[in-house]
Amino acid sequence: MLPYPLLSASLVLMWLALNGFTLGHLILGSIVAVFTSWGMASLRPAKPRMPKWYLLPKLVAIVLYDIVRSNIAVASILVAGRGKRFKSGFITVPLDLQSPTALAVLAVVVTSTPGTAWLEYNSLSRTVLIHVLDLVDEAEWQALIKGRYEALLMEIFE
Amino acid sequence: MSTIEHAADLPAWAALAVSFFLVIGAGLTLIGTIGFVRLPTFYERIHAPTLGTSWGTGGIVMASMIFFTVLSTRLVVHEILIGIFVTVTTPVTLMLLARATLHRDRVEGNPGVPGEAPAETGEGDGAAAGAD
Amino acid sequence: MSQMILSWSMMFAQVCLVVAMALAALRMSRGPRAQDRVLALDTLYVNSMLLLMVFGIRTGKVIYFEASLVIGMLGFVATVALAKFLMRGEVIE
Numbered sequence: 001m002l003p004y005p006l007l008s009a010s011l012v013l014m015w016l017a018l019n020g021f022t023l024g025h026l027i028l029g030s031i032v033a034v035f036t037s038w039g040m041a042s043l044r045p046a047k048p049r050m051p052k053w054y055l056l057p058k059l060v061a062i063v064l065y066d067i068v069r070s071n072i073a074v075a076s077i078l079v080a081g082r083g084k085r086f087k088s089g090f091i092t093v094p095l096d097l098q099s100p101t102a103l104a105v106l107a108v109v110v111t112s113t114p115g116t117a118w119l120e121y122n123s124l125s126r127t128v129l130i131h132v133l134d135l136v137d138e139a140e141w142q143a144l145i146k147g148r149y150e151a152l153l154m155e156i157f158e
Numbered sequence: 159m160s161t162i163e164h165a166a167d168l169p170a171w172a173a174l175a176v177s178f179f180l181v182i183g184a185g186l187t188l189i190g191t192i193g194f195v196r197l198p199t200f201y202e203r204i205h206a207p208t209l210g211t212s213w214g215t216g217g218i219v220m221a222s223m224i225f226f227t228v229l230s231t232r233l234v235v236h237e238i239l240i241g242i243f244v245t246v247t248t249p250v251t252l253m254l255l256a257r258a259t260l261h262r263d264r265v266e267g268n269p270g271v272p273g274e275a276p277a278e279t280g281e282g283d284g285a286a287a288g289a290d
Numbered sequence: 291m292s293q294m295i296l297s298w299s300m301m302f303a304q305v306c307l308v309v310a311m312a313l314a315a316l317r318m319s320r321g322p323r324a325q326d327r328v329l330a331l332d333t334l335y336v337n338s339m340l341l342l343m344v345f346g347i348r349t350g351k352v353i354y355f356e357a358s359l360v361i362g363m364l365g366f367v368a369t370v371a372l373a374k375f376l377m378r379g380e381v382i383e
Contacts (some may be wrong), residue, residue, distance in 0.1 A: 069214045112245060114190075114205055
């Protein structure tokens, strides 16, 4: 009946949020959610696994804190402008993550923190190319991504 | 400059909080766009709009949520949807654009771009691009 | 007093966002390459979305939030299609 319960639940919630919380919209949204999850099931059979989903709030807290911190850092770089020199560059980071969902979450985290941008993932050598705006020490950035995000994502998804 | 009529019974602390978040959000967006105009290469410029999409959007969403929750004129859900939507879609567009740019730079043989399929770890030094 | 601060900060936010949109348009016209223009278009979309949200707070109407959702969605689809075009040379394969 419901191959993707989380997807269906969030679809119903979004439908109600956009249209108003009434019984009619609850029924209509549920019908839409059920049919969408059937369509989803025929598109992609592999289900994302999240054994330790209760660690997600910790990840969200870490990411929010880092977003605030790097916003301040990038804004000060941009305001200082020409006066203060900064060196930007590419780094490659080897990853041990396997799950596609975890990789997607890591990509969203890396890109949405200002100052780092996820460029491309090489699935053969399992490395990722990241561009860093303020590249002082390459090993430090690699250690940051591996230690701060990847370890936690490994714990959540694998 | 007239005051806003429907905000007449907004308490002072809420008005100050809304003002603070509005100024922070819009200011960070403006700083990001200034950097977008001033930075010299494309790969540096790709960082500038993320200021607007992270705390720029976050600040204005927070301001709007506080405003309408305190006034309680309607349920606060549209802002959360907008925030989630922007957070999820920005990395997708930036990643696609960056990959397209890498592809184009490699095809044209531009200098300062890491080659196809970075083979081993710790190879980034030689390929790192300078600041300008 | 707080009402004055509120209305002035709304004015400030609107001016900031309009200037940001003008700067993005400047980058779009200046280029120098196609990917810069696409990124500038994406920035323009996000900024206009934020401007509509500030309008929504200012007028207290829900319709502006619907509009900004639609603009955000259109901007996303447009940028993805343009990036795909830059990558392959055609949108539909």
